[in-house]
Amino acid sequence: MTITIHVPAALRAGCGGAAELFVSAPSVRAALEQIERNHPSLYRGVCDETGRVRRHVNLFVNRSDVRDREGLDTVLVAGDVITILPAVSGG
Amino acid sequence: MPERVLLCIGTKKGLFVAEAPKARRSFALRGPFGSGVAVYAALIDRRRTPRLYASSCNAFFGMKVLFSIDLGKKFKETKSAPAFPKDDGRALANIWSLEPGDDTKDLWCGVEPASLFRSSDGGDSWEMVPGISNHEHARKWHPGNGGLCMHTILRDGSRVHLGISTGGHYLSEDGGRTFKASNRGVGAGFVPDPFPEFGQCVHKISGHPDAPGRLYMQNHGGWPDRPGIGVLRSDDHGHTWRSISKGLPSDFGFPIVVHPHDPDTVYVVPLETPMRTCPGGAPAVWRSEDGGGSWKRLARGLPKKESFFTVQRDAMDIDELPTPALYFGTTTGQLWMGRDGGEEWNCLFDSLPPIHCVKVAVV
Secondary structure, X not given: OOEEEEOXXXXXXXHOOOOEEEEOOOEHHHHHHHHHHHOHHHHHHXXXXXXXXXXXXXXXXXXXXXXXXXXXXXXXXXXXXXEEEEOOOOO | OOOEEEEEEEEOOEEEEEEEEOOOOOOEEEEEEOOOOEOOOEEEEOOOOOEEEEEEEEOOOEEEEEEEOOOOOOOEEOOOOOOOOOOOOOOOOEEEEEEEOOOOOOEEEEEEOOEEEEEOOOOOOOEEOHHHHOOOOHHHOOOEOOEOEEXXXXXXXXXXXXXXXXXXXXXXXXXXXXXXEOOEOOOOOOOOOOOOOOOEOEEEEEEOOXXXXXXXXXXXXXXXXXXXXXXXXXXXXXXXXXXXXOXXXXXXXXXXXXXXXXXEEEEEOOEEOOOOEOHHHOOOEEEEOOOOOOOEEEOOOOOOOOOOOOOOOEOEEEOOOOOOOEEEEOOOOOEEEEHHHHOEEEEEEOOOOOEEEEEEEEO
16 A cells, blocks of 8 residues: 655655655554654654644645544555645744 | 854844954855754854854754854754653754853753753754753743743853743752752742742843852843842852842843953843833943943944844853954844944844844854
């Protein structure tokens, strides 16, 4: 079951410059755990040390923000695409 | 022999480095480094070949520590930034202070939420210091407007002084293993008890190596009903504090800086509340040459009116040349230099991003 993860440009240094990663995971949480194991620097950019997704980072599964679904427990199926994006904020 | 004056300027949009020959006639600016990301702490570490450090506090993707080994021509990230243990429940929100430790690669780092970390490898790995980070008071501290920050780390042999907003002054006398709140005489205007055991909104603490028992504190003053609690002095290693604010136009402010060659000479930037800008829109640094007994206004060259900026807690520093110059950065992005100990001011840069911190060294 292959899940594609789109990595934003600002975080690609944390995964060797890759724009896409491929994992096999039944949930968003499991996908992030794989990122933590294989690309800890990328993981730290997405989640803080408590495991929460950073406030100004949004995770989408296909076109849905996981905050509008089941959060990190959102179930994944083969072919799903996780997109990591910075939120619209700042000044 | 040191040959140049180096400034690290931490801003809302990254770190800038300015360099000048010792005459300080003209500064060359480079940066921003870590562009677009706020820098609240910087360190010019001269314990060996000079090394610059800066925090890089990315609201999106978390904290980093930057370093440079070529006087700020290039910066890289250290291998890691401080991080709370996974089961701690707290998450790093900002890095507020970076200070050198004993060995050449030792670093101390104060963070938000208020906690202390140490590195023994130049910032590549970090360990939380439990004596203060897990202090019985730690979960009772509350954030001030700037966040719950550990902004001051002052080391004096086995003594370690920490400034926390809002937490107060904490003192270790065993090298940082254990800490006690040490706030006798430090007031607070925002709780019923005017002199609580802890929880004060300390803005900055400074000292001088030639007078190790002497400390100066800029506390959160500006309270009409509790006057005089803003600018304080200790003569017993921070065990007790007394007001030295008489003669100042306001006892509210953020930075407090001591002259490098005279522990009796101390500088503050009084701000009026609620604006938190200099009284009357006329900026001035105030200097005492008698340890806070009296104060003189230093404003020659600064705007005389219509200037409404704040100088933040780490945004003023002084170089160590025989006739030192003061430097302060403003929330409106100006960097000012006050020659001859602040007697004559001129603006070095007038359109930087809002400035959070200024550090200077002769290297």
